[in-house]
Amino acid sequence: LIEMHELTRVYQLGPQDIYALRGVDLNVGHGEYLAIMGPSGSGKSTLMNIIGCLDSPTAGKYILDGTPVESMKDDELAAVRNKKIGFVFQTFNLLARTTALQNVELPLIYARIPRAHRRELAEEALNAVGLGDRMHHQPNELSGGQRQRVAIARALVNKPSLLLADEPTGNLDSQTGREILDLFRALYNRGNSIIIVTHEDDVAKEARRIIHLRDGRVLD
């Protein structure tokens, strides 16, 4: 599913070059469940953004499902991001003046799902993360962990073949976190792929494989 070779991402800040990723090699098969761990600042979110086609590498190759990502046109990239991939961002990235329900409906709008069906799928996703009684709240009317769960519901609503979750339980108590991990496991059991960034060992052991980043490199 994912082939990455010598992947490098450099940020230029004034005179300085900051290597967020330095020559990362990574292969992920279809239907895999992978955890990525590593210290704060080691490059995990940078790697996830590149995998999710939200950022491009400075150097190196990224082949997604057999296609080199740098050769994809804008509409092809948009289709991948909206239909194949579900992304739970570390900082949630919800739309502010928009209810939880409308936030979760957004990927379904891109996927041209008809309105009534869209509403039904979004309600189902919010119920699954325990927010059935918070659907019409806007993000500033929700707790931190509730916002995180709206972001999770939005990532799952399209039943993505690749779920990318960046610290998805960082703001959740262990019981609520457990319910979320059960949802992920159900997605995985249906043959989909999951890549989860986490700093918690309990969460990492949900995955079948764990890789460790440090200073922009994968440790052997």
Next chain:
Amino acid sequence: LIEMHELTRVYQLGPQDIYALRGVDLNVGHGEYLAIMGPSGSGKSTLMNIIGCLDSPTAGKYILDGTPVESMKDDELAAVRNKKIGFVFQTFNLLARTTALQNVELPLIYARIPRAHRRELAEEALNAVGLGDRMHHQPNELSGGQRQRVAIARALVNKPSLLLADEPTGNLDSQTGREILDLFRALYNRGNSIIIVTHEDDVAKEARRIIHLRDGRVLD
């Protein structure tokens, strides 16, 4: 230090009344280290915001250091918020177009600390959280855990007598989290008070006492 009696906080959302806190009683002595745990949505951040004088209760009494908070004038409240209390927000709340250093200097500007000394204290706080090489980055040029650490440095820079930390290690690997908890312990050992919201048992056991919230109430 803190006396709370029958503290209640209700949000009105259309026809609905949402009880975020229902009759909370809480006493915290000077120089205490308290952890608050509870499920997502149980009222922890709401309670912290009231303790930190950033929100007022709908009903009930809050007495801070012998003074009823509802009787404080605006300038008195501002002085308490800026000089006595350090607050690490669950969602960081950093200023966007501002460097890490400038963000950390902000409480020192309110405290009328002269410019050169201010800079020195802010640099020291950023070094203490491991961000000596990220001082001139803006929040969007930092990782999630780095932003969290800027928020922590900003809360500590005034050497507050009451530190309120809402999920301060949620985005940190265990090593970096450990360094932050050591900073908190050092503050506590100098006689200051700490209240920390956390969903992680490892973090909660740093405290001398743990209280549990559920549905806006403190469990006995």
